[in-house]
Structures are given as structure tokens and as C-alpha cells.
Amino acid sequence: MPSDTPQPAFVLVRPQMGENIGAAARAMWNFGLDRMRIVAPRDGWPNPKADAMASGAGRLLDEAMLTDTLEGAVADCTYVFATTARQRGLTKPVYSPEEAMRVAAQKIAGGEKVAVLFGPERAGLENEDIALANAIVSVPVNPDFPSLNLAQCVLLTGYEWRRNTAEVTALAHELAGTDWANASEMAHLARHYEERLEEAGFFFPAAKAENMKVNLRNLWSRMPLTRADVQMLHGILRQMVRWKERGG
Structure with missing residues (x-):
């Protein structure tokens, strides 16, 4: 069963390669996220290549919600973010990953259900997908090379979620069995x-x-x-x- 920790659902929309789905599961679990939803995976489901790549996070794949449509994947959500690295010509608030996860944490703490959409590897989310979202998450990538691997985008977003919801030590010293000199x-x-x-x-x-x-x-x-x-x-x-x- 998924953990009881309040968190957003990460929705993989029409993912193409099983390896990337498995890598995304691993990235999610690195930061304590285990609500995966998968929309119309190209190579069917379950996918043994995803299991092999998950490397210890296979539970997320076993418990993932599988749907044929994006509408079904976010039907119970009150706020949806769509990740994209390029302009879409749609009028929506555009958040950085850090600010998006701060807002997500606030909404979830208030009892809302939040989802984050990640598009397929080839071209990302379509405008029809983004039209279903309340806001956009834009990663500040190199404009000459904006393409992000699916698992990389999941990892980056998961990291920002963790930074906003867990106590993160900015600096620590390993003293290796000794103390500071007085x-x-x-x-x-x-x-x-x-x-x-x-x-x-x-x-x-x-x-x-x-x-x-x-x-x-x-x-x-x-x-x-x-x-x-x-x-x-x-x-x-x-x-x-x-x-x-x-x-x-």
C-alpha cells in the first residue's frame, strides 16, 4: 500500500519506454513519493523493463494507478500542475519547480489533492493535456537544449517537493570521531x-x-x-x- 504521507500524485502521461517509467519510480522513491499514475503507456502494462530499472522501487509500479485517459488520472484532483520546458501559448500561471512544490505543499496541507503531469519522452505534454491543468511548471533549462529526460524531470520535481516538506540540513560537518578544537x-x-x-x-x-x-x-x-x-x-x-x- 502507498504510504500515509500527504503528497502529490505524479502522473506519467503516455510514457514510451519501460526503462523511463522504472527510472521515474526510482526517482520518486528517492524523495519519499509513492503515488504514481500512468496514462496509456505505449508498450503496455505491466512492463518488465520498468521493473528492472526501478531497482528497489518496484512497489510503486505494482501500486501505480493505470488509466486510459488523462481525465481519468486526475479526476479526483483539485489542482493540477503540468511540467513543460517550452512556451505553450496558453494563459496560465507559470511556476518554477521550487515555487510549484511550495504551493503544492500548502494545498495538500489544506486537504486538497494535487497532481503533477509529466509528458512522454519524445515531445512532452500536448496542449490538450496542459489545458486540463491549473498551472504550468517550467524548468529553467538551457533554451538551446530544453529537452529533459522523463526521469530527470521527475527527480528534479521530487527534490523540490522534499526541500519544501522535510527538514533539510544546508551544511553539516563529519568530524570522524573527533571534536572541534577549543x-x-x-x-x-x-x-x-x-x-x-x-x-x-x-x-x-x-x-x-x-x-x-x-x-x-x-x-x-x-x-x-x-x-x-x-x-x-x-x-x-x-x-x-x-x-x-x-x-x-
Whole structure:
């Protein structure tokens, strides 16, 4: 059974290749979408090539609604988006994928049923299909090469749905078993390097020594170092001093 998560239905209109239907199912499930509807697939249904390409998302194909007409596929929907990459000469609101999925999320949260139409691989949706939709979703592609693969368009739309309905972490750090170095550890590292550089005669001439030390401390403070990084830098310096003392 499809999940209970509120979501739009993704409607594949007259898809041509089973492989693309399977890839679309996989793309949907990547982003937690499992309401697939298929309108008049060219090569019939079920399609073993779709099953092979779905790669773990075969449940979506098994549970997909199959209809002969687009009207039947969207009969229970209160708002329908039609995806297209080219001008259609029809008077309708045109959304970016991001804004379309934001609007879809709002409508679904309000109890409405929303569908998104994706056209066949060769030429996309016909104007007769788009006339049944309430709005257009236009992908900002290269105007010299506007053709999008069916599964790519599904993936892009699914991604925008996920961004609008799930908590997405914009930036995270993998610390690999360590923690960020604290101010005390950074100060100890700075002193260690200043002491060894002082012994090596680095801070010359004397009149510039204090400013050079300030610049060095500023350099350390700009580095987002972990405790493991600090320990390694201490170890490098100790080994260099030992090597020098051995006459290296």
C-alpha cells in the first residue's frame, strides 16, 4: 500500500519506454513519493523493463494507478500542475519547480489533492493535456537544449517537493570521531609554534616580531581545526625539532 504521507500524485502521461517509467519510480522513491499514475503507456502494462530499472522501487509500479485517459488520472484532483520546458501559448500561471512544490505543499496541507503531469519522452505534454491543468511548471533549462529526460524531470520535481516538506540540513560537518578544537587548545598550539619559531629566528627583525606573532595567531583563528588536527600539528613540529637536533 502507498504510504500515509500527504503528497502529490505524479502522473506519467503516455510514457514510451519501460526503462523511463522504472527510472521515474526510482526517482520518486528517492524523495519519499509513492503515488504514481500512468496514462496509456505505449508498450503496455505491466512492463518488465520498468521493473528492472526501478531497482528497489518496484512497489510503486505494482501500486501505480493505470488509466486510459488523462481525465481519468486526475479526476479526483483539485489542482493540477503540468511540467513543460517550452512556451505553450496558453494563459496560465507559470511556476518554477521550487515555487510549484511550495504551493503544492500548502494545498495538500489544506486537504486538497494535487497532481503533477509529466509528458512522454519524445515531445512532452500536448496542449490538450496542459489545458486540463491549473498551472504550468517550467524548468529553467538551457533554451538551446530544453529537452529533459522523463526521469530527470521527475527527480528534479521530487527534490523540490522534499526541500519544501522535510527538514533539510544546508551544511553539516563529519568530524570522524573527533571534536572541534577549543580556544584553550588553539592558544596552546599558537604558543608552541611561536616558541619554536622564536628559537629558529623566524621573528626578524625584532621591530616586526610582535606584529608577525599577531598575524600568525590570526591565521590559526581562521582555521576550523579539530582536536585531531591540533594534535597532528603539534606532532609535526615536535618531529621537525627532533630531526634538527639529530643533525638532520
